[in-house]
Amino acid sequence: MVRYTGMKTAVREIADRWTRGSRALVAESQPYGYQLAAMLRRHENDNVAMFDDPLEAALFFVLIELVKENEEVKRERAARDGVPTGHGFW
Numbered sequence: 350m351v352r353y354t355g356m357k358t359a360v361r362e363i364a365d366r367w368t369r370g371s372r373a374l375v376a377e378s379q380p381y382g383y384q385l386a387a388m389l390r391r392h393e394n395d396n397v398a399m400f401d402d403p404l405e406a407a408l409f410f411v412l413i414e415l416v417k418e419n420e421e422v423k424r425e426r427a428a429r430d431g432v433p434t435g436h437g438f439w
Contacts, residue, residue: 356403356406357393360406363404364390367385370382388410395410
């Protein structure tokens with residue numbers, strides 16, 4: 350088990366590795382790798398104490414960002430199409 354401060358460092362190191370790893374991707378995929386690393390960095394100061402695995406924490410935070418982006422796209426589409434939006438997961 351990784352301790353709390355060690356977990357924060359581990360998550361930060363994952364973001365660093367994802368940034369470096371993005372350089373090795375083909376040119377058209379590089380921006381996506383950088384975007385994933387940036388998504389993770391947005392959560393560098395979040396509470397990670399609930400996780401035992403830094404990769405699980407990293408994945409959780411990136412998935413949160415993807416869900417937020419998806420919700421924003423749905424809201425924009427609904428506003429454009431004049432459809433009322435509800436709250437929910439899907």
